[in-house]
Amino acid sequence: KLQVELARLQYSSTRLVRRWSHLERQTGGAGVRGGPGEKQIELDKRMIGEAIKRCKERLAKVKKQRQTQRRQRDRRNAFSISLVGYTNAGKSTLFNALVKAKTYAADQLFATLDTTTRQLYLGDAQRLVSLSDTVGFIRDLPHGLVDAFAATLQEAVDADLLLHVVDAANPDYLEQIEQVQRVLDEIGAADVPQILVFNKLDALEKSRWPLHLSDMFEVKDAFSEATRRVERVFVSAQAGDGLPELRQLLSVHAKTDALDTPETSEVVV
Structure with a gap:
């Protein structure tokens, strides 16, 4: 389930990048900054980035546990x-x-x-x-x-x-x-x-x-x-x-x- 959550977060992050590009086109490019839409997207990007980091850390622990289980099977x-x-x-x-x-x-x-x-x-x-x-x-x-x-x-x-x-x-x-x-x-x-x-x-x-x-x-x-x-x-x-x-x-x-x-x-x- 952690793997599915990570895949979902990575997909959401990709969609945010597309929304960012769309916002820049609407506001006339990179020269126009500071609008509410931009701030919300930046906030969402940071939250998703932190969630991806936590998910990867938990997956790393699960991977270590499975490696231990495989070593036990090998023994x-x-x-x-x-x-x-x-x-x-x-x-x-x-x-x-x-x-x-x-x-x-x-x-x-x-x-x-x-x-x-x-x-x-x-x-x-x-x-x-x-x-x-x-x-x-x-x-x-x-x-x-x-x-x-x-x-x-x-x-x-x-x-x-x-x-x-x-x-x-x-x-x-x-x-x-x-x-x-x-x-x-x-x-x-x-x-x-x-x-x-x-x-x-x-x-x-x-x-x-x-x-x-x-x-x-x-x-x-x-x-x-x-x-x-x-x-x-x-x-x-x-x-x-x-x-x-x-x-x-x-x-x-x-x-x-x-x-x-x-x-x-x-x-x-």
């Missing part, structure tokens, strides 16, 4: 998975389906305002992993918003695996995948391993269902013509289709990570 050899994706792709619904918890899920921008992290037990891997839901991405995400949501997006950067959730029923899904890849590149998470989760299978006609619920998919690089093959699984977070296949894929990655880790701590359940 426990916890395998961390983050859900990313275009807004309204159904990330929170998938999160709820996987961990059987209720987080806020809605068909709107930034429905997930903060990072939600839960423990998920993968039976096939005999291991607990951490699963985090993050803010939904949008087309041409402004740099100001990237900065404002940095604390939440950092979960994606630090993850061992990304679940890139895609709305399979959206006709623009390819463009949305590309936009998400751009943001991942911008925040430094482009090289984090990922699984494409094509969600909302239940919204597709049965004739459009794939022959297999899991396969490989070519993902285009955000800033070049290069492509790479990533694992893909089709699911319906709402109806439960494909979730066993997804959990199996997660177990494979978690087991591989455990084998690559020199010292693994045994989880007692």
Whole structure:
């Protein structure tokens, strides 16, 4: 919520600059000063500036707390998975389906305002992993918003695996995948391993269902013509289709990570 407040304040500050320019044009330019409108805008700018400073200070404290939490997870050899994706792709619904918890899920921008992290037990891997839901991405995400949501997006950067959730029923899904890849590149998470989760299978006609619920998919690089093959699984977070296949894929990655880790701590359940 602090991140949303910071984004709102930065947007308000930008609008004030536009109002200032408009006032100068109305009063004949920079030579005319001291009017009531000018004084009010200066006061508003100072108040917003102070609020932005306080918000950034509080966010810095939250960031330190999360860094401490991540270090604790690292010490426990916890395998961390983050859900990313275009807004309204159904990330929170998938999160709820996987961990059987209720987080806020809605068909709107930034429905997930903060990072939600839960423990998920993968039976096939005999291991607990951490699963985090993050803010939904949008087309041409402004740099100001990237900065404002940095604390939440950092979960994606630090993850061992990304679940890139895609709305399979959206006709623009390819463009949305590309936009998400751009943001991942911008925040430094482009090289984090990922699984494409094509969600909302239940919204597709049965004739459009794939022959297999899991396969490989070519993902285009955000800033070049290069492509790479990533694992893909089709699911319906709402109806439960494909979730066993997804959990199996997660177990494979978690087991591989455990084998690559020199010292693994045994989880007692």
